[in-house]
Amino acid sequence: MDTLRVIMEYEYRCGSNAAQAARNINDVYGANTTNECTTCYWFARFRSGNLDMKNERRGRPKTLVDNDELKAIVEADDTQFMAELAADFDVSIKTILVHLRQIDKVKKLAKWVPHELNDCQREVRVETCIAQQTHK
Structure with missing residues (x-):
């Protein structure tokens, strides 16, 4: 007080x-x-009758984004926009972007994908490239 x-x-x-x-x-x-x-x-x-000595909260209410829940949502539908995700979690787009980085997701070709490819994904890409070269 x-x-x-x-x-x-x-x-x-x-x-x-x-x-x-x-x-x-x-x-x-x-x-x-x-x-x-x-x-x-x-x-x-x-x-007005308000004798409370504390300041009223200002700004957007702080809510935490559960990274596991965010990851499940993004992996279930990888075409969502950041604005949609922000609305779902009631946070700013910047907050969603921070949490997407924390779970190693980036948007490429309108889909949320892992930031780094795992070994299996790399092998599939190499095989696809080799197959395309042989068909030329």
């Missing part, structure tokens, strides 16, 4: 307006301790 807010509540309960309260606080605790705009904000909260 912020001591300054308690002092503002005291000033509010004493019947001061925001400008008077800001001046009183600055006179006692030093110039620029608070300003009228900040005091107005807190007085409005007090008037």
Whole structure:
């Protein structure tokens, strides 16, 4: 709990307006301790009946992306767009991109694929190339 807010509540309960309260606080605790705009904000909260001294949460709610769940979704449907994945997990596209990198997935030719090929995938590609060269 912020001591300054308690002092503002005291000033509010004493019947001061925001400008008077800001001046009183600055006179006692030093110039620029608070300003009228900040005091107005807190007085409005007090008037609405909200005497909670904590700041309200700002911004998008923080949700964690379960990498195992993300990997299962991407492997089940590798054509999804990052915006769709972000909406599914209720996070930003940048957050999805970070988690896709963590599970070694990159988008190639409109599909999510492993960032690195495993040995089996490399062999299949070599065999495919050899087969195509023999058919020419």
